[in-house]
Amino acid sequence: MDKVKAKKHLGQHFLKDENIAKNIADTLTLQGYNKVLEIGPGMGVLTKYLLEKPVETYVIEIDEESVEYLQAHYLKLHGKILSEDFLRYDLSKTFGNEQVAIAGNFPYNISTQIVFKVLELRDQIPEFAGMFQKEVAERICEKKGSKTYGILSVLTQAFYEAEYLFTVPENVFIPPPKVKSGVLRLKRKENYKLECDEKLLFRVVKLAFNQRRKTLRNSLKTLNLDDNLKEDSIFGLRPEQLSTEDFIALTQKIAAYGV
Ligand code: SAH
Numbered sequence: 001m002d003k004v005k006a007k008k009h010l011g012q013h014f015l016k017d018e019n020i021a022k023n024i025a026d027t028l029t030l031q032g033y034n035k036v037l038e039i040g041p042g043m044g045v046l047t048k049y050l051l052e053k054p055v056e057t058y059v060i061e062i063d064e065e066s067v068e069y070l071q072a073h074y075l076k077l078h079g080k081i082l083s084e085d086f087l088r089y090d091l092s093k094t095f096g097n098e099q100v101a102i103a104g105n106f107p108y109n110i111s112t113q114i115v116f117k118v119l120e121l122r123d124q125i126p127e128f129a130g131m132f133q134k135e136v137a138e139r140i141c142e143k144k145g146s147k148t149y150g151i152l153s154v155l156t157q158a159f160y161e162a163e164y165l166f167t168v169p170e171n172v173f174i175p176p177p178k179v180k181s182g183v184l185r186l187k188r189k190e191n192y193k194l195e196c197d198e199k200l201l202f203r204v205v206k207l208a209f210n211q212r213r214k215t216l217r218n219s220l221k222t223l224n225l226d227d228n229l230k231e232d233s234i235f236g237l238r239p240e241q242l243s244t245e246d247f248i249a250l251t252q253k254i255a256a257y258g259v
Contacts, residue, residue, distance in 0.1 A: 004043050004065050006175055011107030012063070015045045017172035021105075024130060025049035027165055027185050028101060032126040035095065039086045039104040039114065039130075042066050044074055046105055051076050055101070058094065060086050087113055091121060101127040108177065111136045115152060118186075122159045128186040134167055137182030144243045151209045155202060157244045158194060160186035196251040200259065204251050208239035216250070226257045 006012040015021055024046055028036065034055055041047045041059040043066065050057040051074070060082040061067050067083045082094060087110060091100065102125055106114055111132045118128050131137070135148070140156050141164040142149040156162055168181040194201065204220065211219040217235040229235075234242070234250055242250065 004063070004069050007063065009109075010063050011040075011109035012042060013105075013108075013173040013175060013177045014042050015105050015172060016174050018045070020168055020172055021045045022049045023166070024105065024183055025053065025103070027129040027183060028053065028055075028103060029127060029185075029187065030055060032188075033099040033101045035098060035100045037091070037095075037100050037102055039102060040107045041070060041104075044070055044077075046103065047074060047077070050103060056080070058082065058100075060084050060089060062086070087117060091124060095124065097124065099126050100124060101129070103128075104130040105181075106130055106132055108133045108136070108181075112152065115140065115156060119155055119159060122188060122192060126188045128160070129184070131168060131181050131183045133177070134180040134182035137164055137184045140186075141184055144240060144246075146240070149240050150212070151205055154205050154209075154242075154244050154247055156186065158201065158248065159192040160188050162186050194248055196248050197255050200255055201247060201251040204254065205239070205247055208242075208247075212239050214238065220254075223254065223259055225254065225259075229253060229257045 006014060030053060036050055036055050036057050038047055038050055038057065038059045041061050047057065047059055058080040059070065059077060061070065062085045064083065067081055070077055070081055082089065102118060118125050139148045139150060140152050141162040142153045163185050165183045165185055168183065170176040170180060207222065208216055208219050215236050215238055217230050232253065
């Protein structure tokens with residue numbers, strides 16, 4: 001097989017700049033794991049550089065044509081190509097409960113879903129590095145006070161240190177996407193077990209940002225909070241004024257009053 005034809009519905013934009021592929025592979029710190037899973041390898045431009053690293057590289061790819069291409073061109077991947085949808089795949093089938101880092105020039109049409117799945121699997125994923133559309137990569141790493149600070153920023157940064165590393169222009173892809181791309185790295189925090197009810201934290205953060213221009217007193221109404229609790233000055237703030245730590249403290253307060 002010669003080349004994979006890009007399919008729009010799978011978010012396929014193949015990277016053609018080898019240097020950038022190498023730079024993305026180099027963002028992995030290789031600390032705390034022996035295995036890496038690349039999501040959406042396509043024709044393997046990034047895979048090639050991952051295979052040079054002192055870790056075992058696996059790939060997961062939804063597109064059968066790409067899988068055939070990889071099987072034909074990368075003998076080193078033998079037995080390590082998962083022909084699956086990352087969003088539906090149970091990682092424990094391949095990795096048990098081992099630690100595994102995630103890398104990729106990801107399919108942008110499912111960026112947010114990828115991040116949420118990683119957050120769910122945080123016990124198994126010590127590091128996550130790769131490329132998203134710039135706006136999403138920035139949002140994940142954003143700190144409080146900014147317009148783009150939101151659900152993704154707070155929840156990701158509750159468990160991971162998030163660093164925006166560099167921007168990649170449209171013209172290094174075939175076909176070029178409509179937007180710029182951004183490379184980021186997430187490193188799981190030492191103490192990523194939060195001192196609050198994590199399910200409640202997710203609920204509070206989502207409710208708060210779903211009505212981001214309202215104060216928490218209004219946006220959290222459906223939680224039927226105790227009137228005394230709502231006297232706390234934190235309820236006069238809007239969600240973008242709260243850091244991840246503030247949201248954790250808020251969740252503790254809400255839990256203390258019982259929801
Ligand atoms: N990493 C390659 C391809 C990037 S395009 C490169 O840089 O050139 C995104 C890739 O993700 C495509 O190969 C696409 O088929 C794959 N993909 C899309 N949705 C996927 C999913 N749900 N699970 C696994 N791979 C997926």
